[in-house]
Amino acid sequence: MATSRSIHWFRPGHCWAARSTLPASLLEDALDSMMTRLWRYRRLPQGLGPLNEREFRLLYLARAFSLFGDGLVPVALPFAVFSIDRSPSALGFVLASRSLALVVFLLVAGVVSDRLARKQVMIASDLTRLTAQATMAALLIGGAAKLWQLVVLVFLYGLGDAFFRPTSTGFVPETVSRNRLQQANALLVLTNSSFSILGPVVAGVLVASVGPGWALAADAATFLASALFVVQIHVIPKARPQAASFMRELREGWHVFRSRTWLWVDGVFSALGSFAVLAPMFVLGPVVAARSLGGAPAWATIVAAFGLGSVLGGIVLLRVRPKRPLLVAIPPLALLALPVALLALPAPTPLIALGTLAGGFGLTVFNTLFETTVQRHVPSESLSRVASIDWVMSGALQPFGFALAGSAALVIGPxxxxxxxxxxxxxxxAIVLSIPSVRNLRSLDQ
Known part of the structure; x- marks a missing residue:
């Protein structure tokens, strides 16, 4: 379950670098030389150890740029839509377009990512999102944007995002030593959480000063930077079985998924959690803030606290390496009861923010340990397919949760x-922890 990204429920082998035998391009040589000079004399603290490995360092820098861009979108995109049509339904159409692309293409992306070189899929994903955001920015800045164009371009963005998610899950283990995999994931989650706080602030300044088009242009530039770092990554290609039919490969991925009880239990747990917990919280939370807490400033404080909790979770996992990762990962999810219960009262804003901080901490601890566990226990040749199945299953009920939370509030109250x-x-x-194959699963970190 990761985070990536739009809010995603309970969810962001050893392989040494290998130089290509072909000569690198001039640009690639220049970038590689620059990075080597910057890092040659640096040895980082233990918690940041994965950054000492060249291939992961390049991947981290690529992800850092794109994650910063992702942090701009939650503010930039709504105001881009409102510059054309201020009706809630207009924004709903645009957001639904992105969700539709994810649902339609995630399973396809999982098969493709296991079949092709993941580096190439990552670059294609970055270039697809670059094209979508740059085109949208140009239309908005030029004053020529229409709603249908935004719907189409956001769908294209969602297509790139659908291929990025399972590919990234499979690519991280190819770029870092196996015993540093959890730290690597924690660094990525920590960076994502930090930019989920910083990105909206920067986007707000850009939208207020120069307009949403320029904020989306900045997002487009981050995907270009990401692609330039990814193109420098050199990993030993994994031996992959001869490509079979699409449906056969998808069935094989499903077989791997359902053969591991802890994995499909998480899929069910995540789907129900998205529907019953996160969706009501993010639909009804703003309603409670508007009615009882003073409006947008209160809700902004609560959401920022969620991001801060995620940062703290990432920091903790830079050093903690549990032997039974799911036994450690699952209990903190109960902390999500705090923000929703405090909103139900409603408590004062600072107290709700404190509860939200705890909830963000718990969700990040789970996401990071779960993704690391998947990467260690699922064979590399099936990893992207399994990740895509988990993504689809985890988020399948969330749109219904968004739709029904408001209706339930009308009937029984927020x-x-x-x-x-x-x-x-x-x-x-408590139910998930009662399953032996979940709580007894051991880490494979050696």
Whole structure:
């Protein structure tokens, strides 16, 4: 379950670098030389150890740029839509377009990412999103944008994102030593969490001063930077079986997924959690803030606290390496009961923010340990397919949760709806921990 990205529920082998036998391009040589000079004399603290490995360092820099761009979108995109059509339905159409692309293409992306070189898929994903965002920015800056164009371009962005997610999950283990894999994932989650706080602030300044088009142009530039770092990465190609039919490869990925009880249990757990906890929280939270807490400033404080909790979770996991990762990962998810229960009361904004900080911490701890566990326990040749199945399963019910949370609030009230969400996360966490194959799964970090 990761984070990436739009809010995603419970969810952001050893391979030494190998130089290509072909001569690098002039640009690639220049970038590589620059990075070598910057890092030659540096040895980082243990928690940042993965950055001492060249291939992961390049991947990290690529992800850092694109993650910063991702942090701009939640503010830039809505105001881009509002510059054309201020109706809520207009923004709904645009956001639905991106979700549709993810649902339609994630499974396809998983098969493609296991079949082709993941580096090439990552570059194609970056260039696709660069094209979408740069085109959208140009239309907005030029004053020629229409709603249907934004719907199409956001769908194209979602297509690139659909291929990026499972490919990234499979690519990280190819760029870092096996015993540093959890630290590598923690660094990526920590960076994502940090930019989820910084990105909206920068986007707000850009939107207010020069307009949403320029904020989206900045996002487009981050994908160009990402592609330039990824193109320098050299990994030993993994031996892959001869390509079979698409459906056969998808069935093989599903077989790997369902053969591991802890994995499909997470899929069910995540789907229900997205539906019953996160969706009500992010639909009804702003309603409670508007009615009882003073409006947008209160909600902004609460959301920022969630990002801060995610940062703290990432910092902790730079050093903690549990022997039974899911036994450590799952209990903190019960902390998500705090923000929804406090919103149900509602408590004062600082107290809700404190609870949200705890919830962000718990979700990040789970996401990081779970993704590392998947990367260690699932064979590399099936990893992207399994990740795409998990992504689809985890997010399948979230759109229904968004739609039904408002209806439930009209019938039983926001407070009762949120209280039920808090109860569900506590009960479901206890149920998942009662499954032996989940709590007894051991880390494969050697």
């Amino acid at each position: 407070g009762t709806t949120l209280a039920a969400s808090a109860l569900w996360i506590v009960v479901s966490t």
